[in-house]
Amino acid sequence: xxxxxxxxxxxxxxxxxxxxxxxxxxxxxxxxxxxxxxxxxxxxxxxxxxxxxxxxxxxxxxxxxxxxxxxxxxxxxxxxxxxxxxxxxxxxxxxxxxxxxxxxxxxxxxxxxxxxxxxxxxxxxxxxxxxxxxxxxxxxxxxxxxxxxxxxxxxxxxxxxxxxxxxxxxxxxxxxxxxxxxxxxxxxxxxxxxxxxxxxxxxxxxxxxxxxxxxxxxxxxxxxxxxxxxxxxxxxxxxxxxxxxxxxxxxxxxxxxxxxxxxxxxxxxxxxxxxxxxxxxxxxxxxxxxxxxxxxxxxxxxxxxxxxxxxxxxxxxxxxxxxxxxxxxxxxxxxxxxxxxxxxxxxxxxxxxxxxxxxxxxxxxxxxxxxxxxxxxxxxxxxx
Numbered sequence: 001x002x003x004x005x006x007x008x009x010x011x012x013x014x015x016x017x018x019x020x021x022x023x024x025x026x027x028x029x030x031x032x033x034x035x036x037x038x039x040x041x042x043x044x045x046x047x048x049x050x051x052x053x054x055x056x057x058x059x060x061x062x063x064x065x066x067x068x069x070x071x072x073x074x075x076x077x078x079x080x081x082x083x084x085x086x087x088x089x090x091x092x093x094x095x096x097x098x099x100x101x102x103x104x105x106x107x108x109x110x111x112x113x114x115x116x117x118x119x120x121x122x123x124x125x126x127x128x129x130x131x132x133x134x135x136x137x138x139x140x141x142x143x144x145x146x147x148x149x150x151x152x153x154x155x156x157x158x159x160x161x162x163x164x165x166x167x168x169x170x171x172x173x174x175x176x177x178x179x180x181x182x183x184x185x186x187x188x189x190x191x192x193x194x195x196x197x198x199x200x201x202x203x204x205x206x207x208x209x210x211x212x213x214x215x216x217x218x219x220x221x222x223x224x225x226x227x228x229x230x231x232x233x234x235x236x237x238x239x240x241x242x243x244x245x246x247x248x249x250x251x252x253x254x255x256x257x258x259x260x261x262x263x264x265x266x267x268x269x270x271x272x273x274x275x276x277x278x279x280x281x282x283x284x285x286x287x288x289x290x291x292x293x294x295x296x297x298x299x300x301x302x303x304x305x306x307x308x309x310x311x312x313x314x315x316x317x318x319x320x321x322x323x324x325x326x327x328x329x330x331x332x333x334x335x336x337x338x339x340x341x342x343x344x345x346x347x348x349x350x351x352x353x354x355x356x357x358x359x360x361x362x363x364x365x366x367x368x369x370x371x372x373x374x375x376x377x378x379x380x381x382x383x384x
Contacts, residue, residue: 016236017049050235061176064209066216073192075228076206084137087113094121096144099340121151131163143173146335146359150282157185177249196326199241203234252296256362268378273299296362306355311384316377325361333359
């Protein structure tokens with residue numbers, strides 16, 4: 001196939017390479033590409049320009065020496081665990097994780113003989129006790145989903161490494177704008193690019209980044225063999241959002257901080273969960289780990305339970321109900337029936353997830369507009 005000559009010019013933005021395969025002139029050229037002796041591509045499931053370009057930019061943001069883009073955040077979490085564990089191994093997990101991550105460890109990995117134990121990662125003494133049993137890896141969220149508990153990452157990583165356990169950090173709520181776990185010693189960081197990093201609600205992708213060369217090499221084959229690879233179009237779309245990520249993240253974080261203050265003062269909600277509020281159990285820790293703000297996520301508790309949530313949703317359809325987060329526009333979710341739907345009632349209540357809990361992903365709209373919408377919805381919810 002002939003391509004038009006570009007001459008001295010080059011594209012101002014990254015082109016989309018929407019090709020499943022790449023042609024090679026002969027077997028010698030194929031060997032050089034496959035052996036890493038010469039740059040190039042052969043089959044898009046193994047690698048393609050859009051994924052590699054996006055991953056290299058994200059690895060730089062995360063302060064990693066390598067990065068891999070996957071088909072989803074759950075693909076990234078699955079790949080991170082598969083890189084460290086085999087049948088008969090044990091992993092530790094925070095007892096405050098995204099519902100699907102819980103299901104992966106309790107149900108799916110268990111089928112392959114991997115044992116998962118759960119621990120309160122805010123209690124380093126409990127973590128020390130749990131690590132007395134040989135453990136391959138710990139997985140934890142920088143800021144937990146949905147109730148925004150913050151862990152002392154440097155201390156936690158030191159404890160795990162002292163016991164020979166790797167540390168995988170899901171950094172989705174913080175992003176590398178607010179926190180870089182690799183700089184604190186984490187072995188691998190994971191991001192759901194579907195969320196605020198892409199920022200427009202139109203892609204499904206995940207990221208793994210790290211610094212250990214051997215782990216990076218193993219992930220090349222693992223991601224291709226398990227079919228976790230990302231498609232070119234989503235990678236191309238996600239790259240658009242990277243340039244504005246700090247602007248969007250900082251604007252949303254400031255909005256969330258001001259909105260949490262207003263919720264606290266309004267008397268319209270039963271409780272506010274936001275790490276920068278003095279009422280939050282990790283307020284001091286959040287101030288130390290996140291000097292530039294605690295992110296764009298918060299939760300509010302409505303006293304009227306599920307019916308009050310329904311009333312709120314019907315009153316202000318402008319604040320859309322969404323199972324994702326990190327869009328330009330403010331959205332809400334209901335952890336009890338979405339992210340943690342398949343956890344038992346006991347497990348949800350132990351975390352503080354009640355039928356009246358609303359998770360809010362704060363966007364970049366004017367603060368006054370957001371307050372007007374929430375006041376309207378909360379007043380009607382209170383009258384239900």
